[in-house]
Amino acid sequence: MLRIVVNQTVSILKSAMVGFSQGAAVHSLSVGIIALSLTALGAFGVMVHQVSRLADAWGRDLTVTAFLRADVPGEEVEKLRGRASRLRGAMGASIITREHARDRLRMALGARADLLEGMDDRVIPTAVEVELSPDATRDDSAAVAETLRGEEIVEEVAWGEEELRRLSAVVNILQLAAALLGSLIALVTVLVISNTLKLTVLARREEIAIMKLVGASDLFVRLPFLLEGAAQGMLGAALASGTLVGVHQLAAWRVEEVLSAAFGPVSLGGSPLWMVGWLMLLGAVLGVVGGLVGVSRFLKV
Amino acid sequence: MIELYHVSKVYGRAELPALDDVNLRVDKGEFVFLTGPSGAGKTTLLRLLFLAEQCTRGQVLIHGKNVAQLPQSHLPVLRRAIGVVFQDFKLIETRTAEQNVALTLEVQGMAHSEIGPRVFEALRRVGLAHKRSSLPQRLSGGEQQRVAIARAIVGDPVLLLADEPTGNLDPERAVDIMNLLADINARGTTVVVATHDPALLERYRRRVIALENGRVVSAGV
Numbered sequence: 001m002l003r004i005v006v007n008q009t010v011s012i013l014k015s016a017m018v019g020f021s022q023g024a025a026v027h028s029l030s031v032g033i034i035a036l037s038l039t040a041l042g043a044f045g046v047m048v049h050q051v052s053r054l055a056d057a058w059g060r061d062l063t064v065t066a067f068l069r070a071d072v073p074g075e076e077v078e079k080l081r082g083r084a085s086r087l088r089g090a091m092g093a094s095i096i097t098r099e100h101a102r103d104r105l106r107m108a109l110g111a112r113a114d115l116l117e118g119m120d121d122r123v124i125p126t127a128v129e130v131e132l133s134p135d136a137t138r139d140d141s142a143a144v145a146e147t148l149r150g151e152e153i154v155e156e157v158a159w160g161e162e163e164l165r166r167l168s169a170v171v172n173i174l175q176l177a178a179a180l181l182g183s184l185i186a187l188v189t190v191l192v193i194s195n196t197l198k199l200t201v202l203a204r205r206e207e208i209a210i211m212k213l214v215g216a217s218d219l220f221v222r223l224p225f226l227l228e229g230a231a232q233g234m235l236g237a238a239l240a241s242g243t244l245v246g247v248h249q250l251a252a253w254r255v256e257e258v259l260s261a262a263f264g265p266v267s268l269g270g271s272p273l274w275m276v277g278w279l280m281l282l283g284a285v286l287g288v289v290g291g292l293v294g295v296s297r298f299l300k301v
Numbered sequence: 302m303i304e305l306y307h308v309s310k311v312y313g314r315a316e317l318p319a320l321d322d323v324n325l326r327v328d329k330g331e332f333v334f335l336t337g338p339s340g341a342g343k344t345t346l347l348r349l350l351f352l353a354e355q356c357t358r359g360q361v362l363i364h365g366k367n368v369a370q371l372p373q374s375h376l377p378v379l380r381r382a383i384g385v386v387f388q389d390f391k392l393i394e395t396r397t398a399e400q401n402v403a404l405t406l407e408v409q410g411m412a413h414s415e416i417g418p419r420v421f422e423a424l425r426r427v428g429l430a431h432k433r434s435s436l437p438q439r440l441s442g443g444e445q446q447r448v449a450i451a452r453a454i455v456g457d458p459v460l461l462l463a464d465e466p467t468g469n470l471d472p473e474r475a476v477d478i479m480n481l482l483a484d485i486n487a488r489g490t491t492v493v494v495a496t497h498d499p500a501l502l503e504r505y506r507r508r509v510i511a512l513e514n515g516r517v518v519s520a521g522v
Binding site: 207209210213216218 | 351353373374377378380381385391392393395404405408409413452456
């Protein structure tokens with residue numbers, strides 16, 4: 001039985017290769033269109049991935065700062081620091097004294113630090129700064145901020161809630177757009193592959209009828225077409241992957257430069273090699289689905 | 302070998318059936334002619350026998366198995382026991398003679414090392430071993446029909462069906478082909494040949510089943 005399966009597999013592979021070479025022009029066109037579609041999808045996927053990465057990194061750098069009322073006794077501040085450091089999502093908490101805050105401000109102002117000359121230190125409040133753990137969610141951050149707001153000695157709480165919310169919204173929109181674009185491209189790819197294979201099946205209709213006449217099973221007749229579809233999808237995916245990796249190598253440093261100038265140090269990471277595996281898998285799956293859609297109706301001969 | 306009981310076949314919404322209450326029997330090892338004018342139902346009857354169609358009513362038994370009730374998935378295995386030859390040869394134009402013949406064995410999952418010798422033997426039997434590498438368009442009509450016969454017999458079928466196998470050939474080539482079919486029958490294969498050529502019936506003098514308007518008008522003896 002195993003021998004029969006192996007022998008039939010060899011015949012099916014040969015048949016698929018013959019089919020692919022016989023319809024080389026149509027298959028090449030199809031592979032080109034698939035490559036273009038998957039390049040667009042891959043580029044969008046890389047963009048969404050990078051924005052998500054940046055958003056995550058930014059989220060992890062967040063701290064929640066509680067500015068205290070004036071003249072709170074030191075032991076009260078210390079107690080608050082202790083309570084804050086034990087909150088869910090907090091990794092630790094530290095007290096930012098007026099002097100410490102002033103130094104930070106001076107560093108942030110840099111060459112314009114002279115603006116602080118003559119400023120009364122009392123206008124700078126003492127603060128407790130809560131450092132969030134890397135796995136803290138946005139809800140955890142919000143809960144920390146809310147708890148601190150409820151403290152009697154806390155005047156005001158600041159954290160990058162609004163910025164984070166905006167960034168999350170952008171990421172969500174991009175992810176939704178990626179899902180929609182992905183579905184559209186998947187549909188286009190399936191249609192392209194199925195139509196190419198329909199042409200192939202029509203051209204080989206007589207051959208298929210003869211194969212069935214001499215006792216070929218439906219699977220024996222269908223599999224070469226599914227393999228042709230998978231090969232088309234994977235070749236298209238390979239071209240798309242090569243394009244994406246190449247463009248990333250050429251342009252990533254320039255994009256990093258532009259983003260870093262606008263938002264501070266930004267790293268886009270290495271080549272999107274993780275995308276290659278996904279695109280190849282997607283190409284193969286779409287190819288097989290295209291094959292199924294394309295040939296099912298035409299094989300009833 | 303073949304038994305038909307009250308078999309009728311109606312295509313779509315046609316008013317007249319292509320086959321109407323056909324009863325007949327062909328024994329193992331027989332050589333039978335199926336004859337009648339065009340539209341008599343010869344091809345439809347053969348199509349029922351090689352499982353390209355299902356009858357509308359009745360029972361078709363091949364080797365004691367009612368093929369009218371056979372699930373679709375069982376058809377390929379049964380088809381491998383039946384060789385079929387057509388008037389228009391039905392060879393794959395892009396495959397050589399030996400590749401056309403090998404197809405029958407490839408679909409069965411036979412090892413390629415076994416296929417080669419068997420294909421050569423089948424082509425030798427039909428006198429075309431020397432043209433095994435030729436594409437169909439490089440062969441004459443008679444040679445193409447011989448390749449089709451080699452393809453039909455390479456799997457050692459128990460039944461060989463031929464639908465007007467000499468219809469596209471000149472009389473001399475027609476006799477060659479008929480001699481070949483008679484030889485195959487002499488080796489034990491049941492052969493059913495559909496033809497409307499009275500010269501062949503006269504020359505070979507085998508049992509003749511005559512059809513007219515889808516009905517058996519004579520089943521011979």
